[in-house]
Structures are given as structure tokens and as C-alpha cells.
Amino acid sequence: MTSSAQSRKLIDNQKVDQKISKRLITNKLLHYLLLVCTLVGLLVLAVLIVDTLIKGVGHLTPHFFTAFSSSTPSEAGIKGALVGTIWLMVTIIPISIILGVGTAIYLEEYAKDNAFTQIIKVSISNLAGVPSVVFGLLGLTIFVRGMGFSSLGLGNSVIAAALTMSLLILPVIIVASQEAIRAVPQSMRDASYGLGANKWQTIRKVVLPAALPGILTGFILALSRALGETAPLILVGIPTVLLALPSSIFDQFQALPMQIYNWAKLPQDEFQNVASAGIIVLLIILLLMNALAIILRNKFSKKF
Incomplete structure (x- = not known):
């Protein structure tokens, strides 16, 4: 190897080392930048939670859970809102x-893969x-007012609010269920067909049990979102104040977010x-629901 070739190789190695050094520095800077962003978010969240706990813990008495709302702060409670929720x-x-998982099963197992x-x-x-306000307007038009036909309207009842909230979370449930069903290996379906099962038996006995952890996780997280929404x-x-408890799904009710x-x-x-x-x-309700999602996911993941 000539001296000129050696010098070129040395120069190339130096350039490679310089590029690697720059990339390592960039990686470190981005690492620390993302760490700072995460810490800022956690700090803000911690401040909000601590401030809420300091202000609210003193009111968490038995009376708070057994009394209706009142114009007097010391007498106000969440009985109606908690039961309504x-x-x-x-x-x-x-x-x-029914609607979310059923739609996901149809799209993944029965529908043809075409443009439609x-x-x-x-x-x-x-x-x-889509913003939750849009679903609120849709629910107001279709379920509460019955699209202009008063006989079809459900009013501001439990069932009208539930249908509106179901519209809000259905896309999340459908997408999560689709991903869970898609993740089931095709070999499991083929094995079921080989044993003589038909398509629905395979879906019910093989696909759904294997996809259940992902479906449950997506559903509970979507339900948690619905329970925390106020705009719809x-x-x-x-109503924000209602001194009565619902006795059926067609009655008015209160909700905790309201x-x-x-x-x-x-x-x-x-x-x-x-x-x-x-x-x-x-x-606490949302954290318990999220904890339930984790427990169910781990339980069924080990089983299947």
C-alpha cells in the first residue's frame, strides 16, 4: 500500500470518527432534553395532585358520600353524582x-379486504x-331531541348520555379490539379449522380468548376516558344539581364530572x-379501573 493510499485511509477514518463523535453528542443532548421534558411534565402533575389533595382531603367524610349537592359548602356531597356515574x-x-367488539370481529374476520x-x-x-364536543352535539341531536321528532327523543336521561358516551369511545374500542384480534397467530385459526371447527366456533373458542387481554385493556381505558369527560x-x-336518584335508565341523573x-x-x-x-x-375511580385493566391483562396473558 502506497503512502498516498494510507493517508487517504487515515483521513477517512478520522472523518468516520468525527461523525460518530457528533452522533454520540447529539444522542446525549436529545436524551437529556427528553428527560427534562418528562421531569417537567411529572413535576406539574405532582404539583396539581398535591394541591388537590391538600384542598380536598378534609372534605372526604362519610357525610360527603351520603349527602346530595347543597348551596352550603359544608353540607355538599356527591351521593347523587356518584350513583349517577x-x-x-x-x-x-x-x-x-357489543357494538365495539362486534364491529372489530366483522372487520377483521368477515369483511373482504377492499377499498370500501x-x-x-x-x-x-x-x-x-374527533373532539368530544362533536360527539356531544351528535348525541344532543340524535338521542336527546330525536332528530326533531319529540316522540323519538330520550331527553337528558341515563340512556341518552350512555349512547352519546358510547359513540365517543367506540372508535378507541374498535381499533384496540382490531389490533388484539390481528395479533392472534393464523396458525391457531388453522389448527382449529383442522380439528373440524367452523369459522364462528374458531372465533368464539380460539380468537376471542387469545385477544381478550388487549380487548379488555382498550375497553377499560376507553371507559375511563368516558367517565372523565364533561363537554358531552x-x-x-x-343537570348540575338534582336532589334525586335515578330509578331507571330513562330518568335524569347527575354525574361526577358535571x-x-x-x-x-x-x-x-x-x-x-x-x-x-x-x-x-x-x-380514585379511574385509577382503580386502570389497575383492573392491568390485572385482567396479566391474568389472561398468562392463561392464553
Whole structure:
């Protein structure tokens, strides 16, 4: 090897070392930048949670859970809102599971892969990013007012709010269920067909049990979003003060997000503390639901 070739090789090695050095420095800078962004987000979240706990813990008494809302902060409670939220959650669950999982099964197992099916899938994915206010307007028009026919309107009842909230979370449930069903290996389906099972038996006995962890996780997270939404409930016309409990899905009801919203907008400082207590209760419910999603996912993941 001549001296000129050696010098060129040496220069090339130096250039490579310089590029590697620059990339390593860039990686470190981006690493620390992302770390700072994460810490800032966690710090803001921690400050908000601590501030809410300081303001609201003092109001978490037995009376707070057994009393209705009141114009006196010390007498205000969440009985009506808590029971109404349970009614709403219990009504949303069957509607969204049947429609969401059923749609996902059809699109993944039965529908032909053509342009029309692709348009439907893209539309469902886009609906997951639509603001909740739009779904509130849709629910107000279709379910509350019955599209202008008073005899078809459900009013601001539990079922009207549940249908509106189901529309809100259906895209998330459908997409999550599709991904879970798509993740089931084709070999499991082929093995079921080889044993003589038909398509529906294969879906019911093989595909759905294997996809259940992903379906449950997506559903519970979507339900958590629905329970924390306020804008659709405002548009549907859910009352902020109601001194009665619903006895059926066609009755009016209160909901925790609406109750918290009503307390937070009142000028008295004491009501801000009561609103913080309501936020704590809602956070506990959401955290329990997320914990349930993790437990169910781990349980069924080990089983299947």
C-alpha cells in the first residue's frame, strides 16, 4: 500500500470518527432534553395532585358520600353524582362492548379486504381523534331531541348520555379490539379449522380468548376516558344539581364530572375545596379501573 493510499485511509477514518463523535453528542443532548421534558411534565402533575389533595382531603367524610349537592359548602356531597356515574358506567358497558367488539370481529374476520373496507377502517381511526364536543352535539341531536321528532327523543336521561358516551369511545374500542384480534397467530385459526371447527366456533373458542387481554385493556381505558369527560354531558343537558336518584335508565341523573364542574365555577373559595374532594374521588375511580385493566391483562396473558 502506497503512502498516498494510507493517508487517504487515515483521513477517512478520522472523518468516520468525527461523525460518530457528533452522533454520540447529539444522542446525549436529545436524551437529556427528553428527560427534562418528562421531569417537567411529572413535576406539574405532582404539583396539581398535591394541591388537590391538600384542598380536598378534609372534605372526604362519610357525610360527603351520603349527602346530595347543597348551596352550603359544608353540607355538599356527591351521593347523587356518584350513583349517577355508576348508572352511566353500567349502561355504557354493554352498549360499547357489543357494538365495539362486534364491529372489530366483522372487520377483521368477515369483511373482504377492499377499498370500501379500507375507507371504513380509516374513518374509524380518524373518529378516535374527533373532539368530544362533536360527539356531544351528535348525541344532543340524535338521542336527546330525536332528530326533531319529540316522540323519538330520550331527553337528558341515563340512556341518552350512555349512547352519546358510547359513540365517543367506540372508535378507541374498535381499533384496540382490531389490533388484539390481528395479533392472534393464523396458525391457531388453522389448527382449529383442522380439528373440524367452523369459522364462528374458531372465533368464539380460539380468537376471542387469545385477544381478550388487549380487548379488555382498550375497553377499560376507553371507559375511563368516558367517565372523565364533561363537554358531552354539558351539551346533552345533564343537570348540575338534582336532589334525586335515578330509578331507571330513562330518568335524569347527575354525574361526577358535571358536579365537579359546577362546584369549580362557583365563586366561593370553599367550593373549590369541595370540587377538589370530588376530583379525588373521580381519580380514585379511574385509577382503580386502570389497575383492573392491568390485572385482567396479566391474568389472561398468562392463561392464553
